[in-house]
Structure formats: structure tokens, C-alpha cells
Amino acid sequence: MKLLGAPVLYWCHECNLAVLDSRECPQCRGGTERIDYNFDIRPAFQYDRDLLRRTVDGQYGEGVFERIVPDGRLILFGIEFGEDESYKVFCDGHILGKLIANCGRWAFAPGSRSASLMARAVTSHTVTVSSKGQSMAVRMHRVPGEEVREADPGIVKGDTVFVRNASGAIKSFGRAMADSEGLRDCKIAVKNTSPLASSQGVPDKHHAWEETVKLNNAQLDIMVKKSSDFVREIVSRHKGVPCTVSLSGGKDSLATLLVVMKAGVKPKIIYADTHMDCGSSPLVRSIAERYGLELISCGIPEDVLYRNIERLGPPSVDYRWCCKVHQLAQFQILGMMLGGMNLTFVGQRRYESTLRMRIGNEWVNPASPNQICASPIQDWNALHVWMFLTREDAPYNRLYEHGFDRIGCYWCPVPSVTHLSRIEWDDPVADRWKECIDRYGQDKGMPQVWHDRMLWRSRKYSGDVPGVDPELLKEIERKQRIVFYRTTVSDGIASSGREFDPSELIRLLPIIGREGHMEGGSLITGDLRVSPEGCVTFQNGGDKGLRESADDIFDLSLMATFCLECTVCVHQCKNSAITFQDSGIHLDASKCNGCRECMPVCPSIRILRPR
Ligand code: SF4
Ligand code: SF4
Ligand SMILES: [Zn+2]
Secondary structure, eight states: OOOOSOOOEEEETTTTEEEESOSBOTTTOOBOEEEOOOSEEEEOOHHHHHHHHHHHHHHHOTTHHHHHSOTTOOEEEEEEOSSSOEEEEEETTEEEEEEEEETTEEEEEEOHHHHHHHTTTOOSSEEEEOHHHHHHHHHTSEEEGGGEEEEOTTOOTTOEEEEEOTTOOEEEEEEESSOGGGGGGSSEEEEEEEEOOOOOOOOSOOOOHHHHHHHTHHHHHHHHHHHHHHHHHHHHHTTTSOEEEEOOSSHHHHHHHHHHHHTTOOOEEEEEOOSOBSSHHHHHHHHHHHTTOOEEEEOOOHHHHHHHHHHHOSOBTTBOHHIIIIIIHHHHHHHHHHOSOEEEEOOOOTTSOHHHHHHOSEEEOTTSTTEEEEOTTTTOOHHHHHHHHHHTTOOOOGGGGGTOSOOOBTTOSSSOHHHHHTSOSOSHHHHHHHHHHHHHHHHTTOOHHHHHTTGGGOSSOSSOOTTSOHHHHHHHHHHHOOOOOOOEEETTEEEOSSOOOHHHHGGGGGGGTOOOEEETTEEEETTEEEOTTSEEEETTOOOTTHHHHHHHHHHHHHHHHOOOOOOHHHHHOTTOOEEEETTEEEEOTTTOOOOOTTSTTOHHHHHHSOO
């Protein structure tokens, strides 16, 4: 998926320098080349460098990496979004190629410049072809299987291979259409072959990361000024509203905090502890101490998370209930405790996702309506963030230096399988999570592939998952689907399609201004009979408000019997009519005036009722 937006990376080839947002080189004042990459971009850390070296040398032979990236060169990674991890690799002002993960196996696909630099050194991933095959590779961009004479072992379908003739001369490279053993049997063995470009070698001049940051100081100042001006403007527009920065423990929220402070604002830090964060909790505390800021933590007890997994299943990319219950609802409570509206700065950037791009830099989340959110770094890319944090010597989470592009919760379903497989297992939080997932899988009778391939990451897959039988995938999808209710109305009967306990429901009826009593297992309220089978019968045949009345009943049944223990309704009720006890809510009918304000904030209703 490509992200829209103006590219912000420029390169001075004269100085061999990465330049932020400027057509003029800050060092030689000459022109820079604009590089259209369309992806978020960040510096490669030592971990990434080692990974790239291992992948390139492992695939093409010892010493090949040095040919394309001599020691000390700055490498940049363009982060591509997809099912698994992949990075565009930049060095010396060129795209070297792509580093791609597929369920933990990394492969490097060189671009034409690096392929020509590598060609003389490759000792592996070559396919020897007939002289006819070699000329077909150059002229017709493919090599038929019958022209293949030999293939190096270890080639995996999809890998980039070099095409050589019997005397060893390499003139082109392309994509293998089968593993080593199967290449000769393919109709087309190597596809999309390109002739090698004439090699230009690598430039002598180069700049390490710290020096690149220093040389970009002026450009960075412009960006920071723009962002802190935005902070000042929005703070003055919302005079008197308490100002906070939501710190997640990630790099973007840290950059946001620093920008807000540079604008002369001393915010409070708010932090929602999900009990699943990757080292964020102590880091957030130390950041608050370092900058002398008040820290307000919120969050529900750790056990609730696990109970909610039992109720709803593991959070998935397409069903991220965790954020609504364990973060947004908690911030909402925090907002109420702070007193009405509050202005929260968050580290959201448009390059992260198309959704974030559409939202803009100021918004109110419907799930947290008393919180005005604003992102001063909306237009920054990861390179701006990293240069800024480096310049400010800011205390970022060191996991970023170990291949993590995002620091969120352990097993957040959003990152790739490769990302998840990097997580260390010698951690009590990790152990508990794994046990919980395994138990859920066993209870649901999930096949081993569900555990092995972490198929809980999605409730529904848009297409096939390689290596998983499509029928089995359908069965898995069916088992992990949660359908609560969809109201159907006919002849004065509204049906939810879900059983529930009317005796639990009766105690919450005052919320919707009703009273009731039990009669033969059913609840009678006014002219409505509510059965345990999930049916509401309208004794008088119903009227035009029938569907609304039924929806109210069904929504209330979720609060009564499927409480997710967030306590937001407790805080929302101005009459203190709701208390929270024993994993559920209790209503003091004498205090409830039926204003219903506790209903729209309830995440159980928001998550489980189809709109
Ligand atoms: S917010 Fe309080 S008073 Fe209003 S309906 Fe809910 S419980 Fe009753
Ligand atoms: S009933 Fe109250 S505590 Fe339970 S999920 Fe809804 S808002 Fe949260
Ligand atoms: Zn220059």
C-alpha cells in the first residue's frame, strides 16, 4: 500500500547527504534531488544493518554486502505496509533494493544499481543457463526452464537470482519462479530479468547519522517551529482547557511532548497502562521525572484484560476492542476526572496509515468526546522524528534499536508475524499472554496452524493465507467470529438472535426509564415481554418506536450481562447511581433519573452492537 503525501527526502549527490525538505543542500548550497519514496522512512540501526548484512551475505555469498554498503555508510529504511515486514533500503542516495520478510524468513531483492555492484562477487543464488537462455534473459526478460543447466541450492521461489552462462559470465538478474530443485521443470524459470547496468561504484564521501542530523539542523528547526506554532495556536484557541500529552512510550509521542514543551507549554503527561506494554511503563515514569512533569496514569487491573480475552477473544487487526476498553475508555475517565474537556496532544503522523492521513491534525474521537486531540507532528515522517530525538538526546525506548518499528503492547495484532516473533519469551507478561491465547485456542478447538501462524491476528482474512488450507481458514474464521445481536423485527416481535438473562436486565431498567417484573422466566416491562431466548414481544402489536425500544432493551442487556469492566459508566453518571462490584455494574434505582448518559459511552455496546 502506498501512502499519499509530499515526499520529504532530498539528496545532495555532491555531498552524498540526506537532506530534509529542501532543494538546497545545507552543506554545499548546491541542488538536491527529490527522492519519491512514498513510504515512511527511518534510519537503520545496528540491528537492521546486521540483519541486512546477514541476509545479503547469506543469500549471495560472504562479502557481497560490503560491495553495496561499505562500512560506516548511512542506511535508511522505507517502511512498507503489508501482511509482513518489508523495507525499501536506501544508501548513498539510491534505492539499493528491498528487504522482505515472509513469516520470519528474510530475503533481499536488489535493485539494478546494487545488482551490478554485486554481480562480480556473488557466489550463491545464481542460475547457470545455456547461451540461448542468457540471451533470452537479456532480450526477452525471461529464461525458460529448459534452458536452465544448474541452479545453486537454497533458492526459494520469489528470490532474486543472477543468471550466468556456462563460462560464469553474469549479464542479468531476475525472479526465480520455483525453488532450486524445481527450476528446470518450470515453463518460465526466471522471470522479469533485467540486464545489469554499468557499474558506477560507490561514492567516497559519506556522512554518518549523527553528522547528517547536525547538517540538517536548520531544516529541523523549521519543522519544529511550525509544529510548536501549531501548539501555541491551538492552546490559545482552547483557553482554560487543561493541556495534556498522551505518552505511549513510543517515539512519536515523545517527539510530541518535546515539541509541546518547546512551545512553552508545561503539560501533564497522561498514560494508559494496559499491563501489556513493551517496557513503556517505567520509561514513561522516567520521562516525567526527567522533564519535571506531572504523570497521571490510568488503566484497569491486569486481570480484566485476560477476562476480556476470554469474553471477546484475542484482539485482532479487524477487531481491536482492546484500544476502546483499555485505552480510550480510560482516557475518557481521566478526562472526566480532569474536569470536562481537555486538550490532549498525541503523536499521530499521517505517514503511518491512510486513516491517520484522513483524520487531520485536530479531531475529537467519538469514543472519547470530552477529549480534543491534536497532533503537532502530523506532517513529520519517521526521519524527522528520529533526527529530532537524536538532536535532543531524548530517552526513547531502546527496542527501536532491535528491529521494532512500533512500540505498543506485546502482541498487538497490528505488526507483522515477523515482528511478533522477535518478542522474547522469557517474560512473565509474555508467558501469561501465551497461556491465555493457547487456552482460548483449545477452548475453541483451533487447529495447530492457528497457534503456529498466529491466525488470531485477524478475525477475517481477505484472501488466502499461504500454506493454510482455504477450507480450514474458513472454519477458523467461523470459530472466532463474534456475532452478538442484530435486531430483526416482525409482527410485533423483535429478536436479537442471542440468549440473555432477563433477571439480570431487570435491575438496569431505570436507565431507560422503565420498571419491570419477572413472570415465568420472562421480564415484563410495560407492554413488552422479554424472553431469555432474546425476543421482545410487543403485547399491543408495537408501533413505530418498536425497533428503538428493542434496541434499548438489547443494549441494556449488554451492560447487564456482558460488562467489560471499564467503569466509564460509573464515572459518567453525575448522580453516582452506578457502582462497580464483582466484575459488573450495580444500579441504585433511587438515584437514577433515566437520563441514559451512561449508555453511549459503554464500550460493550459500542463494540458488540452492529451499527
Ligand atoms: S447516567 Fe446515571 S442517572 Fe443517567 S441513566 Fe445512567 S445511571 Fe441513570
Ligand atoms: S457497563 Fe459500564 S463498566 Fe461495563 S463495559 Fe459498559 S461502561 Fe464499562
Ligand atoms: Zn551538498
